[in-house]
Amino acid sequence: MILVLRALGVGDLATAVPALRAVQRAARPGERVALAAPAWLSPLVELVGGLDLVPTAGLTGVTWDLPAPRLAVNLHGCGPESHRLLASAHPGVLWAFANAGAGHPGGPAWSEEDHEVHRWCRLTGHYGAPADPADLALTVPSPVAATGLTIVHPGAKSPTRRWPARRYAEVARSLVARGHDVVVTGSDDEAAAATWIAGEAGLAPGAVLAGRTGVGELAALVAHARLVISGDTGIAHLASAYATPSVVLFGPMSPGRWGPPPRAYHRAIWHGTRAEPGDAPGPDPHPALLRITAREVLEAADAAVSLRCP
CATH class of the missing domain: 3.40.50.2000 (Glycogen Phosphorylase B;)
Structure with missing residues (x-):
């Protein structure tokens, strides 16, 4: 064994x-x-x-x-x-x-x-067991919801990695105007924030999936999604595993340490000057994260979706 x-x-x-x-x-x-x-x-x-x-x-x-x-x-x-x-x-x-x-x-x-x-x-x-860093793919599960969704995932383990909710709402509202079918995901603890974002973006209550998906259902959503927008957290790595276009927002940690693989349809945004060894202390988003604007996230989203090969 x-x-x-x-x-x-x-x-x-x-x-x-x-x-x-x-x-x-x-x-x-x-x-x-x-x-x-x-x-x-x-x-x-x-x-x-x-x-x-x-x-x-x-x-x-x-x-x-x-x-x-x-x-x-x-x-x-x-x-x-x-x-x-x-x-x-x-x-x-x-x-x-x-x-x-x-x-x-x-x-x-x-x-x-x-x-x-x-x-x-x-x-x-x-130890003589070579690995291919590009070998990230996971088995594709059957869909658990509509396919082609755009997932907005505002949560992260620490506050320093959470982009402001009002900016996520602005992005979600603009994506709907661009023809995206947007849902908001997250944990049980993030359901209130997800509901607020959905309301501000003009989404229907059914678009709030936070607290309603286990890790298996979340993987299925990502595997069949059109786009994922998130901070530096687990769902971003599921997007990498399923080659789903993504926009990942980085704060205390550089994408050079935890970023997606070098594919044109994965867009990492970071305005930091140095990678910190872990989550920075404090209850607020990291200053590098606050430098990211809704406009550049939307531009990155447009690019990611357009560059995904069929």
Whole structure:
């Protein structure tokens, strides 16, 4: 058995797909590849294909109820916590970034400058399992709603990555005028903001899908969508996985670290001067995000849709 750790979110799983596929190719015939990840990601894990899910909510309090793996692969972080968690499963071999403090001095050196997709491809490649950074595609699920929708997704994990709601409303209203069938998505916690945006944009109540879609339904929406407009968050990586035209708005983090693949129909907008190591503190959108105007988002949307090859 091979045990892989990636106990994070939607975007984290989507960006690890090329490396996961490299690990699958390294498996012996008939060998199980088990992914330790949150249970709520199960529908997305199924869309990757060929993985058994081992549910885990994080890095603490985990007790492995499985045979010692032949190989463990750390696609979670640079350690030491994640290294030690995998070591507690007693693998024969560990693939991970070098971390002497976790008793793993071998492996490649961690670099904060890596793009998230390339980081994990570099790791597996170091151990003789080359990965293709462009191998991001997920299985296309059946539609769960109308096809050809334009998805506006205003939410993000932290306030610093959330573009102002009034600007999303302006963009949504203008897209409707351009002939787009717009829906607003988000989590349960984002439903109120999504409802406000839809109202300001003149959308019907049924256009508010926030709080009404699990991760599987969200993937289906994106797979059959006309366009996705969002901040730097998980749905942007689903757009990359399904080659759906997208406009992604970046604030504290540069698209050089988390941006979409270099395709003409994926448009990343960033007005920052340096990439910060993570979400900036504070309750307000990052200054780089506030420099993005509704007009340039609409121009990028027009370009993304026009450049998508049929």
